[in-house]
Amino acid sequence: MAREVAHRVFAAEFNQANLQVTEGGERAPSFVVTPLGARVNRLLVMGVLTSLEKTGKEGDMWKARISDPTGQFTLYAGQYQPEAAKALGELRPPALVAVVGKSRTYNPEPGVVLVSIRPERIATVSREERDHWTVDAGKHTLRRLECTAAALDMAEPTPDALVQMGYPRDMAEGVIQAIQHYGKPELAAYRAMVRDALEAVVTGRAPDRPPALPPPARGAVTTIRAPAPTAPGVAPAAPGEDPEAAEDAKLQAEERVAGLVRTLDDGKGAPWEGIVADAAKTGLSESDVEEAINRLLDKGIVYEPVLGRLKPT
Amino acid sequence: MLQQELAPHVGDITRALQGKIQQEQVEAELQRYLDFGVPLAQAKRDIVRNYGGKLAPASVAKKLRDVGPHDGSVDFVARIVTVNPKQVTARGEQRTIYFGLLGDETRVLPYTAWRDFQLQKGQTVTVRSAYVTEWRGEAQVNLGERASIQPAEQDLTPDALGPRAAQEKHLAELRGGIPAVTVTARVLKVQQREVQVDGKPKALWSGDLADPTGKVRFTAWKDFKIEEDAVVRVQNAYTRSWRGMPDLNLGDSTVVEVLSSDALPPRSQLQVARLLPIGELEELGGGADVLLEGTVLEVKKGSGLIFRCPECKRVLQKSECRLHGKVKGTTDLRVKAVLDDGTGALTIFLPRETVENLLGKSMEQCQEMAKEAMSPDVIEEELVQRLVARPMRVTGNATSDDFGLMLIASRADVLQPQGSRQQAEQLLGTLEVS
Structure with missing residues (x-):
């Protein structure tokens, strides 16, 4: 099973995204699709760590902002991302960093969509390495721009037609999904964004104005569940096989269950049945909950003071 | 009609009725229709209809030359040229499928058998209710749930088989499982080896070929008098896959032609690996x-x-x-x-x-x-x-x-990334033009 590729996307393009696509079953990988058609499950970004704060109800979550020449990425790292959280704890802004992470979307209130990164690895980098990333992100963005322009030139654009022109399958599918969801993107504005970013590498100074992209799209995250595309002659991949997606789903279940343990704890601990009942409302089965609790117990995030009751540590 | 010849049709009917009636009963019924002089296809359709079922589109007998991706159900007689098992995971279950080549006197095509039909290499079989898809521009025969396979009455010999169209490819485009391919390359290395085939020693030749796009390992199953450094045009070879790496195989139907040495760049230039995304x-x-x-x-x-x-x-x-x-x-x-x-x-x-x-x-x-x-x-x-x-x-x-x-x-x-500035300038240049 192929590992999800880490996309190189500028902050301004990533932050515009409000389309989430899941192809296949419950535990299939999900992607945030950007207006230029990057299907981002994982991404690699490099830039300046500009702010770092503790957040969350318990103050156990790091919130960080990373600036690239076009805008800012938002990162959240908690106890479920121990390596990244540890690395953040040792950093003082400003610092040049590289972040490998997974894309996330949030609906903090109706009508507002925020995309963020859940980091897997964080490392400090040199100015040259950061510049190398910026150029790389520029190249990938230009290629998506080119693919989008090619699609817009077609009377009836399809992924197959773009693949025939030599674009990778994943990019072709993403570009078509993006056009269907966002409509025709402002190609000139995105081209200007890339130009500003590349000029920043040449001059060594950040652009003096933010990219003139249309304001971030408002509205709920649109989630599409589409059947996974299959190639002829190849047995269709069964949904739920992707180990990364399965791990993602497990982490999400853990986060939800840990939250329930905290809210249901009346001092004597949260009752097991109460957790199962409330978790069922969010679509978790009893066995999902059981597995999540076992993993939380293993990680020392919750403990069982008496049989059948759980408390946060 | 002999009972043996009737068997696949009985199978068609039983499957269409999803076991609603016993096979013996179907057999007797079909025989009765035929005794009354009802044409076979009509008899099948009517029996199924009587029991409230629906028969899959009638299979048509064809030569392989005439099959195409639109064929939902075809019958043909073919020789199984190769059989390779392959482990796949489908819906969380490990299972074995089989792929290879089969052919008649008009053409040789790749096939995939989605269940175990006990296919034997060299066997000539009558295939019923196969379907055809297109894969990488070539027709591919599929033997699925509905297919039935019987030994054929007459054997097709290997010499009687028709050609398979060889595609001309660069080495970088090669992947495992191409049935017929033609390449032009320089021989970087060749050596003779001995292997045991069915308990007997057999000589084979293996080595590396290179063209300006890449390199590939090759295996020749007979002596093509391939010499190191020569530029060769290898026609009608096939590829196998070793853990995803293609291996070019030169077999009985392969033709090797030696070209002039300046047809490709010298060895020193071909050995430079190409940067691949x-x-x-x-x-x-x-x-x-x-x-x-x-x-x-x-x-x-x-x-x-x-x-x-x-x-x-x-x-x-x-x-x-x-x-x-x-x-x-x-x-x-x-x-x-x-x-x-x-x-x-x-x-x-x-x-x-x-x-x-x-x-x-x-x-x-x-x-x-x-x-x-x-x-x-x-x-x-x-x-x-x-x-x-x-x-x-x-x-x-x-x-x-x-x-x-x-x-x-x-x-x-x-890498010590130092050229980012120059690269950025270069990209900016192309942006100004567009």
Whole structure:
């Protein structure tokens, strides 16, 4: 099973995204699709760590902002991302960093969509390495721009037609999904964004104005569940096989269950049945909950003071 | 009509009725219709209709030359040229499918059998209710749930088989399982080997071919008098896949023609590996001596100082070998990492010498450091520090298996990115033009 590729996307393009696509079953990988058609499950970004704060109800979550020449990425790292959280704890802004992470979307209130990164690895980098990333992100963005322009030139654009022109399958599918969801993107504005970013590498100074992209799209995250595309002659991949997606789903279940343990704890601990009942409302089965609790117990995030009751540590 | 000839039709009817009536009953009923002089196709349709079922579209007998991707159900007589099992995972279940070539006097085509029909190489069979799809521009026969297969009355000999259209390809485009392909390449290396085939020794020739796009290993099953350094045009060869790496096979129907030596660049230029996007490598499934550039995203557990089983070289877990139990391990130094270039990702393995070069330390020095720190983890930590988020260039053989794509590096260098400014300027130049 192929590992999800880490996309190189500028902050301004990533932050515009409000389309989430899941192809296949419950535990299939999900992607945030950007207006230029990057299907981002994982991404690699490099830039300046500009702010770092503790957040969350318990103050156990790091919130960080990373600036690239076009805008800012938002990162959240908690106890479920121990390596990244540890690395953040040792950093003082400003610092040049590289972040490998997974894309996330949030609906903090109706009508507002925020995309963020859940980091897997964080490392400090040199100015040259950061510049190398910026150029790389520029190249990938230009290629998506080119693919989008090619699609817009077609009377009836399809992924197959773009693949025939030599674009990778994943990019072709993403570009078509993006056009269907966002409509025709402002190609000139995105081209200007890339130009500003590349000029920043040449001059060594950040652009003096933010990219003139249309304001971030408002509205709920649109989630599409589409059947996974299959190639002829190849047995269709069964949904739920992707180990990364399965791990993602497990982490999400853990986060939800840990939250329930905290809210249901009346001092004597949260009752097991109460957790199962409330978790069922969010679509978790009893066995999902059981597995999540076992993993939380293993990680020392919750403990069982008496049989059948759980408390946060 | 003989009972044996009737069997596949009885099967069609029974399947269409999903076991609503017994096979013997169907057989008797069908025989009765035929005795009354009802044409077979009509009899089948009416029996199924009487029991409230629906018969799949009537199969049509064809020659392979005439089948195309639109054929939902075809019958033909063909010789099974090759049979290869393949493990696939479908809906979470491991199962075995079979693929290979089959042919009649008009054409040879690739096929996939989605269940075990006990196909035998060299057997001539009557196939009913196969369907045809298109795969990489070529018709592909599928033997699915509805298909039935019977031994044919008359055998087709290998000589009687029709041609298969060979596609002209560059070496970089090769992947496993191409039934017929023509390439033009320079022979970098050739050597004769002996293998055991059915208990008898058999000579074969193997080596490396190169063209300006890449390299490929080849295996010749007879003496084509291939000489090192010659430029050859290899017509009608086929490829097999060894862990995702293509292997070009020269068999009975292959023709090798020697071209003038200046038809391709000299060996020194062909040996320069071509930089390949990882996404393209993922689609190919592997390749010999490929050059990749990407960013190291992760240094995996099990990197640094490790212990291997002296018997089988497997990496020990808690000084135990998966196969040989508790053993005294031999020390080794390696890196297992993820390399990603934004188009794809793969696992790379760096062997001892490469890691020593990267660290600027010998394995013995690493062992000293580990002893001082009282933990081998210091080396892994140093590798994480040195490699994660760094751009790297690797060369090596890429293969794929159940764990995905991987490459064993013959060379690995951390790149010192200095030309970013020039590259940015160059890109800006192209942006102004467009």
